[in-house]
Amino acid sequence: MVRRTFLVLTTAALLIVANASPSGAQTVVTENGDAGSVPATAQVIPGEVTTITGTLALLDQEDLYRVCLAPGQAFSATTAGSDIADTQLFLFDATGRGVVANDDDATGLQSTLPAGLELSPTSGGIYYLGVSSFDADPLSSAGAIFTGEEIIDDVRYFVPGPPGGDLPVSEWSFFGTYEGGYQVTLTGTTSATSFLMRNTKVPSRPF
Ligand SMILES: [Ca+2]
Ligand SMILES: [Ca+2]
């Protein structure tokens, strides 16, 4: 009986592990309450994610998610198909400093950071993805972060610039005027645990 119980538990555990990182499967993460506005309060997504769903409102103008990106530029994110009428997307590095952002993509008021975008990071690891209601923008202690602009394929992307671009996001401007649900569709994320295991050198032990 004890042995059978152990076998059942072991099988269940293996199934849970097998289902934890289904390769190529759709992995939907739902906003847990209200995702925070700065890295310390961001909602942590430890595994691969292909869709994030959440809401933005008058007193909830931006949501930040901590994700792990795979190396290369497979990362993409888009709010296409969201109920909320006008979004913005922001990518920050592990320190909370701005990397790249988009307000309106090629098709309208939703936001897209496409795969292979030359402004996207090539290094994998921890990043923060922010979605906001237009026109709530991230600020550092020195001011606005995304003040630089680059036009690629007729789409305007934002990059960090003065006065606040050298410092991490610490608050947001209070100008988000749209409310509603959003869905962010992503590619190029990975499990933070497996990424760290692959990229952490284990010191060899002397015999
Ligand atoms: Ca929210
Ligand atoms: Ca929020």
Ligand SMILES: [Ca+2]
């Ligand atoms: Ca927009």
